[in-house]
Structure formats: C-alpha cells, structure tokens
Amino acid sequence: MPRLIGRTSKTPLYTILALLVVAAVATELEYEGVIDLVPGYGRDTTNIRVPDIRNPRSY
Numbered sequence: 001m002p003r004l005i006g007r008t009s010k011t012p013l014y015t016i017l018a019l020l021v022v023a024a025v026a027t028e029l030e031y032e033g034v035i036d037l038v039p040g041y042g043r044d045t046t047n048i049r050v051p052d053i054r055n056p057r058s059y
Contacts, residue, residue: 029035033042 026035030037031042
C-alpha cells in the first residue's frame with residue numbers, strides 16, 4: 001500500500017490551467033472575428049488601398 005502522506009492533489013492546478021487556456025483561445029477567436037461574443041471587439045476590417053502608379057492622385 002503506497003504512502004500518501006504529504007502528497008497533494010494537482011487537480012486544482014490542472015483545472016486553473018485548463019480554464020486559462022480556454023480563455024486565451026476564446027479571446028484570440030473573438031479578436032480574429034471567428035466568434036462574436038462581444039460586439040465591437042476585434043480587428044477592424046478596413047480595405048487596404050493600393051496606389052495606382054498611373055494616377056498620381058491616388059497616392
């Protein structure tokens with residue numbers, strides 16, 4: 001029979017780490033726009049304008 005005196009459970013540590021990983025992944029998905037839990041949070045989807053070299057007014 002093994003001696004369990006002085007041994008602590010690591011379950012609370014693993015639970016906290018798992019929740020932190022889930023929160024980090026959810027935040028990244030929200031920021032990238034894959035999910036939309038918080039309206040108005042994340043990247044702006046602005047159009048990138050490339051200047052036309054034939055038209056100097058487009059600079």
